[in-house]
Amino acid sequence: MVVLPKEKVMIGSGLRGLMNGLGSTFGVSMAAIFVETQQTIHALAFSEDQSLYPIGGSEAVTAAREYLSIAGEWDLLPTKAMLLIRQTMLDEAAGLAYRDCYLAIAVSSLLSLTITMFLRTSPRQHG
Numbered sequence: 771m772v773v774l775p776k777e778k779v780m781i782g783s784g785l786r787g788l789m790n791g792l793g794s795t796f797g798v799s800m801a802a803i804f805v806e807t808q809q810t811i812h813a814l815a816f817s818e819d820q821s822l823y824p825i826g827g828s829e830a831v832t833a834a835r836e837y838l839s840i841a842g843e844w845d846l847l848p849t850k851a852m853l854l855i856r857q858t859m860l861d862e863a864a865g866l867a868y869r870d871c872y873l874a875i876a877v878s879s880l881l882s883l884t885i886t887m888f889l890r891t892s893p894r895q896h897g
Contacts, residue, residue, distance in 0.1 A: 801871055808867035809860075816859045830855050 772783045814886035843850055 801875070804874065805864075805867045805871050808870045809863045812866045816863060819851035830858075840884055 804829050831851055834854045835847055838847055840856065
């Protein structure tokens, strides 16, 4: 705003407000789409490559069955164990998706700041 001539400050202020509004509106939507996409990607990676599990697939099923049996969940134990593992996998995929989103926002912010520093010009003298 400092570099604008006095007669264009009002227009510049309006454009800045418009850009802030558009960024707020579309930024949240784009972040939600990004997180959902990344969660799907991570969940697919977990389901395709069981070696990504920290303790392995069969060990996870055994641990889930033991947990459920201690909790008194005897009916449909194999199904409930698989559902528990699935939910844990989806929770982990969501955490990784949010991490990816935060990293993308940090990288884009740093990139924007870097570009802004190179584009910055000294204030013009108006007479």
